[in-house]
Amino acid sequence: MALNMLKAGYPLTVCDVRPEPVEELAKNGAEQAENPFRVARKSNCIFLSLPNTEVVEKVIMGENGLLEGMSAGTLLVDLSTINYKATLRIEARLKSRGVTFIDAPVSGMESRAKDGTLTVMVGGDSKAVNSIRHILDAIGNKIIYMGKSGNGQLTKLMNQLFYNISVAATAELLPMAVKLGLDPEELYKVVTTGTGQTFAFQFFTPLILDNDFKQGYSLGEAYKDMISAAEISSQETIPLTVFFAALQTYQMALNQGLEHENKGAMIKVWEKELGIEVRRKRPS
Numbered sequence: 320m321a322l323n324m325l326k327a328g329y330p331l332t333v334c335d336v337r338p339e340p341v342e343e344l345a346k347n348g349a350e351q352a353e354n355p356f357r358v359a360r361k362s363n364c365i366f367l368s369l370p371n372t373e374v375v376e377k378v379i380m381g382e383n384g385l386l387e388g389m390s391a392g393t394l395l396v397d398l399s400t401i402n403y404k405a406t407l408r409i410e411a412r413l414k415s416r417g418v419t420f421i422d423a424p425v426s427g428m429e430s431r432a433k434d435g436t437l438t439v440m441v442g443g444d445s446k447a448v449n450s451i452r453h454i455l456d457a458i459g460n461k462i463i464y465m466g467k468s469g470n471g472q473l474t475k476l477m478n479q480l481f482y483n484i485s486v487a488a489t490a491e492l493l494p495m496a497v498k499l500g501l502d503p504e505e506l507y508k509v510v511t512t513g514t515g516q517t518f519a520f521q522f523f524t525p526l527i528l529d530n531d532f533k534q535g536y537s538l539g540e541a542y543k544d545m546i547s548a549a550e551i552s553s554q555e556t557i558p559l560t561v562f563f564a565a566l567q568t569y570q571m572a573l574n575q576g577l578e579h580e581n582k583g584a585m586i587k588v589w590e591k592e593l594g595i596e597v598r599r600k601r602p603s
Contacts, residue, residue, distance in 0.1 A: 320368060320398065320425070320458040322347060323435040327457035332361045355379075359388030364451060365395050371543065372401040379409065391417025394447055398439075398458075400424045400479070402547050403472045410443075410468040419447045420468060424475035425459065436460045440478075442471035479544040480562065483582065485519035487565035490585035493527065498593045503528060504600070523583035528599040532580035539578035542569050 321344055325331055331349040334357070335341050345351050352358045355378050358365060365385060369375050375397060379385045385395065395418055397406070410420040421443035431437050437459035441448050448464055455462045465474045496506050507524050510516055526534055545566050552559045568585050575591075577584045590596050 320366075320432055320437070321349070323457045324366075324454065325349060327454075329454060329457065332358050334358050354383040355385045356383040356388040359385045359393070363390075363393050364454070365389075365393065366398055366454075367396070368398045369401075370399070371540075372405045375399055375401050376405065376409070380412070386413070386416065386418075389413075389416070389418050393418045394421065394451060395419070396421045396423050396451060398423050398425055400475050400544075401472060402543070403469060403476055403551065404547070406442075406472045407469045419444055421447060421451070422469060422471035423455065424471055426475065426478055427459075432458070438463065440465055440471045440474040442466060442473070443468045476544060476547055479541070480548055482519055483541055483544060483569075484562060484565045485517040486523055486582040487568040487585055489517075489520045489523055490568060490583070491589050493524065493586060493597045494589040494593045494595055497597050498595050502600075503597050519582075523581075526581070527583045527586050527597055530598055532577075532584040535581035535583070537579055538569065538572055538582055538584060541582050542573060542578070545569055 321331060321333060321340075325344065325347050331344065332352050333341055333344045333349045334352045334355055341349075341351055350361075352361065367375060367378065369378060377384065379395070389395070395413060397409075397420070401424075406422050410422070413420045421441060423439050423441045423443075425432070425437040425439050427437040435458055438461040439455050439459040441455070441462065441464050445464065452462060463474075465471055493503055493506075497503055503524070507520075507528075511521050522535075526532070545562075548559065548562060549566065551557065552562070568588055571588045572578075572585045575587065577587060586597060
């Protein structure tokens with residue numbers, strides 16, 4: 320995303336705990352800063368792309384953080400995927416300091432990030448969003464304004480939940496099919512051309528068949544989205560019966576020590592339960 324901003328002609332000052340991406344961006348014309356405070360001193364529009372809620376809060380409010388260096392009128396745009404309720408708290412804290420916070424999580428995986436064709440879900444003040452839309456156009460081809468602050472993260476959470484529940488369904492149904500005698504490779508051909516097709520099934524089934532549980536977002540990271548949804552369900556008294564059934568599969572997978580494997584590894588829960596394995600047939 321940062322490279323695409325540079326290619327579009329926007330000057331960048333960059334900072335990261337890892338030296339490699341900073342060095343790569345510097346080679347492409349970016350200026351380096353030693354910490355978030357220095358970024359804030361140099362910039363009136365700041366973009367974050369960070370791994371989780373805890374890191375976002377530390378970068379903003381920790382020692383040598385952005386909050387120490389930002390002046391009133393600064394725009395802070397968070398491209399990370401973080402907790403919805405935390406986003407509301409961060410926005411309120413920054414607003415009290417005269418800083419405008421925009422939540423703008425992205426979807427599309429690494430290939431679309433490289434191509435500049437991400438989907439960007441944006442929440443925040445509409446005038447502020449319009450003022451940076453030309454920059455967002457450098458990283459995505461679908462910039463969708465979702466309304467008030469927090470709505471970008473809430474939209475991303477909904478997208479993740481549709482995906483996460485679909486993966487849990489794939490993990491449960493594939494072992495059932497194999498247990499009853501169906502060939503999983505032939506079943507894949509049918510489902511991906513029929514009404515049962517989902518992106519989750521299409522993406523994860525080949526990985527499962529090839530015994531590849533490393534590629535993609537880890538179960539441990541995905542579980543954070545599930546926790547966020549469970550919190551909202553409890554606080555807002557919204558029943559989510561299908562969601563909570565899927566949540567149990569995630570919990571069983573984590574209890575089996577699968578948190579560092581991808582979401583397709585949930586199939587191991589039901590493989591163990593049914594005493595079978597869903598993998599590609601090897602030539603004898």
